[in-house]
Amino acid sequence: MTIQGNNSSLQCKVCGSDTVTLDDSQHKITYSVCNHCEFIYKDIQYHISPEQEHTEYKKHNNSFESLGYVKMFERFIDEHIKPLNINGVGLEYGSGPGPVLKELLSREGITMFDYDPFFNPNTDYKTRKYELITSTEVAEHFTNPIEEFEHIASLLKKDGYLAIMTSFHYNNPDTFLKWWYRRDFTHIAFYTPKTFEIIAEKCNLKIVKHNDKNVIIFQK
Numbered sequence: 556m557t558i559q560g561n562n563s564s565l566q567c568k569v570c571g572s573d574t575v576t577l578d579d580s581q582h583k584i585t586y587s588v589c590n591h592c593e594f595i596y597k598d599i600q601y602h603i604s605p606e607q608e609h610t611e612y613k614k615h616n617n618s619f620e621s622l623g624y625v626k627m628f629e630r631f632i633d634e635h636i637k638p639l640n641i642n643g644v645g646l647e648y649g650s651g652p653g654p655v656l657k658e659l660l661s662r663e664g665i666t667m668f669d670y671d672p673f674f675n676p677n678t679d680y681k682t683r684k685y686e687l688i689t690s691t692e693v694a695e696h697f698t699n700p701i702e703e704f705e706h707i708a709s710l711l712k713k714d715g716y717l718a719i720m721t722s723f724h725y726n727n728p729d730t731f732l733k734w735w736y737r738r739d740f741t742h743i744a745f746y747t748p749k750t751f752e753i754i755a756e757k758c759n760l761k762i763v764k765h766n767d768k769n770v771i772i773f774q775k
């Protein structure tokens with residue numbers, strides 16, 4: 556569907572098309588909505604600073620002590636990673652304060668590295684290429700999605716896989732304005748499978764599959 560709104564002067568951060576403004580009167584903020592690729596981006600004046608972002612992430616209970624968090628990753632691995640039969644080196648991109656997924660994937664026999672701009676900013680990860688890159692609950696924080704995806708794609712070996720977890724929006728303004736996912740004020744970028752088609756095209760990736768909800772697998 557097409558989302559109605561006033562034309563915005565901002566171009567879509569993914570495809571460059573014109574956008575319309577979506578007004579979130581509850582939170583008193585606005586988003587730029589692209590009706591071409593369906594990308595929704597929180598307008599930049601409402602982004603928080605990297606320092607505030609870091610403080611927020613430290614509050615998250617992302618460790619092995621959080622049973623729900625571990626279970627979510629076990630399901631993710633069983634459903635989406637094991638079928639790829641990865642044999643080689645992996646990178647967990649944006650691993651957060653406790654690199655749980657990295658550890659779980661290591662137990663599956665994948666040699667794992669991790670990078671996080673706040674919690675593990677060592678850039679040695681750039682010196683390798685990977686058979687698998689996972690990035691879970693990260694893409695919704697991207698200020699420049701195309702730049703980020705191009706960077707990640709450049710780190711993949713040929714035929715390597717990129718597994719992204721981020722909640723997809725339903726391309727409906729009423730649903731969006733009630734959606735819990737937008738309430739986390741560190742979330743600024745919202746995608747649909749159509750957005751990812753454009754991203755795949757721009758980054759020379761193929762979409763292998765997605766679950767219509769929150770996981771998409773690309774291949775180089």
Ligand SMILES: [Zn+2]
Binds near residue numbers: 589
């Ligand atoms: Zn767009």
